[in-house]
Amino acid sequence: MSVIKKHTLSPQRIRHPEKSKREEIIKIKKKPPWIRVKAPSSKGYKLTRSIIKENRLSTVCEEAGCPNVGECWSIGHATMMIMGEICTRGCGFCNVATGRPEALDPFEPARVANAVKKLNLSHVVITSVDRDDLDDGGASHIAQTIRVIRNRSPKTTIEVLTPDFLNCSDDALVKVVEAGPDVFNHNLETVPGLYPTVRPGARYFSSLRILQRVKELNEIIFTKSGIMVGLGETKTEIIQVMDDLRAANVDFITIGQYLQPTKKHLPVEKYLDPKEFHSLSKIAKGKGFLMISSSPLTRSSYHAGEDFKKMQLNRLNKILKPLNNNF
Numbered sequence: 278m279s280v281i282k283k284h285t286l287s288p289q290r291i292r293h294p295e296k297s298k299r300e301e302i303i304k305i306k307k308k309p310p311w312i313r314v315k316a317p318s319s320k321g322y323k324l325t326r327s328i329i330k331e332n333r334l335s336t337v338c339e340e341a342g343c344p345n346v347g348e349c350w351s352i353g354h355a356t357m358m359i360m361g362e363i364c365t366r367g368c369g370f371c372n373v374a375t376g377r378p379e380a381l382d383p384f385e386p387a388r389v390a391n392a393v394k395k396l397n398l399s400h401v402v403i404t405s406v407d408r409d410d411l412d413d414g415g416a417s418h419i420a421q422t423i424r425v426i427r428n429r430s431p432k433t434t435i436e437v438l439t440p441d442f443l444n445c446s447d448d449a450l451v452k453v454v455e456a457g458p459d460v461f462n463h464n465l466e467t468v469p470g471l472y473p474t475v476r477p478g479a480r481y482f483s484s485l486r487i488l489q490r491v492k493e494l495n496e497i498i499f500t501k502s503g504i505m506v507g508l509g510e511t512k513t514e515i516i517q518v519m520d521d522l523r524a525a526n527v528d529f530i531t532i533g534q535y536l537q538p539t540k541k542h543l544p545v546e547k548y549l550d551p552k553e554f555h556s557l558s559k560i561a562k563g564k565g566f567l568m569i570s571s572s573p574l575t576r577s578s579y580h581a582g583e584d585f586k587k588m589q590l591n592r593l594n595k596i597l598k599p600l601n602n603n604f
Contacts, residue, residue, distance in 0.1 A: 306537070323590070357393075359418065363377070369543040386422040400581060401430075401434075409416055413445050413446070434460075438462040466504060467508055501530075522533045531577055532557050532571040534573040
């Protein structure tokens with residue numbers, strides 16, 4: 278079980294207390310035409326929203342203000358966010374609330390599994406807030422959620438987008454891997470030089486090591502990681518991240534445009550155009566990733582089900598290619 282450390286208090290009322298003294302950006306940079314999306318209004322969107330609310334679940338789609346929520350929810354795809362709505366980290370890019378979380382809900386895994394069943398999902402993405410107040414970072418809760426979904430919907434493939442389990446024992450990661458997700462995703466988020474402002478509570482090489490270790494524990498599980506661009510990184514730095522991920526044997530890389538959630542968050546330094554994303558995709562392909570998603574609106578769970586099937590096929594083709602060459 279995940280054990281709550283001592284002195285955990287009730288959640289903060291302010292959504293982003295760590296940003297309360299930060300000067301507001303006077304004007305958020307206007308989005309280019311290729312970023313704009315329609316407001317959600319379809320019947321499918323409303324049905325998905327109803328099932329999520331009925332099961333008292335949170336989604337990263339809503340909490341992080343994802344631009345793809347209308348498209349994904351219209352076809353019943355929602356990324357469940359477990360372990361509460363309050364994160365113990367205060368990343369410069371993220372719109373999820375920061376503060377002291379409440380105790381874990383032991384019935385949450387069952388409610389998630391119920392929603393997966395009702396939505397008839399062939400592939401589900403489960404993410405979470407960071408829980409530095411827990412001894413194992415919430416690993417037991419994540420593992421239990423995987424097991425309950427697997428029991429209720431055995432044909433559904435499961436992707437987890439996990440915290441970094443910083444300052445936890447090695448057993449934390451083992452718990453999640455042993456639960457048997459089909460895809461293990463942990464986002465690096467940005468280049469190492471920007472970590473002090475973008476992801477101050479994390480460590481680049483610790484996150485990289487998590488992805489590497491998953492493969493050491495179970496080489497069959499697909500590994501995945503993503504970064505945002507437009508925060509001031511250089512192309513050379515992005516390519517170095519690609520090399521680092523391949524050295525850790527990561528299968529899938531996602532690259533998407535950073536969008537500033539509020540005036541208190543880090544500003545967008547640049548909007549990359551679709552041609553620049555296509556160029557990054559070609560470079561990543563040359564590095565040997567099984568799967569690449571690189572576009573302005575790419576997010577970790579965007580088209581995750583379709584991409585998982587493509588990744589499976591790409592792995593199979595890679596295995597069969599040497600055999601075919603012998604005939």
